[in-house]
Structure formats: C-alpha cells, structure tokens
Amino acid sequence: MKKDSTNFREVCPACGIIDRFGDKWSLQVLVLLNERGTMRFNELMKATPGISQKMLTTTLRTLEAHKLLTRTMYAEIPPRVEYNLTSLGCSLMKPLYSLIDWTLKNAAEITNTVKNDTKNAD
C-alpha cells in the first residue's frame, strides 16, 4: 500500500512519538484503562501479568506526561490514587485497536518460524 499523500520526512517524527507508547506495557495499560475505566495502581499491577512495580510506575508517569492518562490523588488515609484515560487517550483507541486487530489476525505468521540465521549480516 503506497501512500502518496505523505512522505517519509513528514511521517518520520510520528515514528519517534509512537515509540513512546508503543511498548507492550504502555499498550497493556492503555487497553486496560479503556476496557475497565478508572483503576488504582494495585489494580493495574494485578491486571498486568509480569510487570514490576517500578516499570508500572515508569509506564504510568510516561503516559501521564504524554497526556494519555490522568493521575488523581485523593487526600484520604491511606491516599487513594486513580488513573483514567484522558480524552486524547480515548481518541487513540480507534487506531490502536485497528493495529491490535491486525496483529491478532496475523499473530501466527509474525511469531512463527523466527529465524536464528544471523550469517551474511549486511
């Protein structure tokens, strides 16, 4: 699929931005918040298999810094902290689910028969 309406120089910056939320932890957190709505840190921790507390903290901070989610702290004892998608984060879901749907459809082809041949490196 050639796309003549864009060119690499225009598109290139988007690749760097997608890199900031295109890792698996960020994508999982975005999908979780989209599906379940408001979540607390410990709920996200339990719902994200394999993530460490440090990685979840970093992931949430990065997504918050990029305006994709909000972090709301309530002055209770103990303090209650809740995470929600922003409207920007919600608007990301449509193109993100297109990519997820494509990936699920083609997962077998992408992940099977990964070659170990590293000869003839160019």
Add this chain to the structure above:
Amino acid sequence: MKKDSTNFREVCPACGIIDRFGDKWSLQVLVLLNERGTMRFNELMKATPGISQKMLTTTLRTLEAHKLLTRTMYAEIPPRVEYNLTSLGCSLMKPLYSLIDWTLKNAAEITNTVKNDTKNAD
C-alpha cells in the same frame, strides 16, 4: 471508546507483538520501504537519520524474522542485497498509517509540556 468485543486477555498478546515492530527504527524502515519500494542497505542507512549500522542491521533482521520484509542477496561482486516489504508487511501499512495519522494530528498535545515532576510516585 470502550470496545466490548475484545477483552484484555485476548488483546494482551497483541501488545507484546506490536512491541517487536513498534520502535521508531522499525517503523521508519517499514514506512521507507512502503514509500520507496526496493531499497539497499546503504540507501536505508542514508534515509534513516541517526541510525547506526548495527542498529539498522538488527532492525532489518528482526523485521525479516517477523516476516514483514524480505532480504534478497544477489551473487554479484560486490554482493547486492535488497530489502522489500512482504505482503504481510504491506498489509500492516493501513492500520499503521491510521496510527501515524492520529499521532501527527495530536503530536503537539502529546509532546508539549512533558512534566518533570516525579514526586508522589505511587
């Protein structure tokens, strides 16, 4: 945008797979090959600002292993090596451009005012 037809457990594996081609170098290489067709290693190197030879080699190997591009070596002196998107790689372009278009549209909001506040980490 809630999406009731999927749930996190189904979608979760896709996030790990997207992670494999969601980095900025992979995305740039995919976009370049889509826009320009067949390219040689040195052409990709020149067209991808800031990438190292080692990183380009790794990126191309990973995309080849995941069936998104082909690497064809011609027995010439010096050997000629060409890279092309596979049909799977081509089919990725539609959802990928949706995400790129969203990102370009929202780039200012995502990248501006990144907070440096790391207090009150949860």
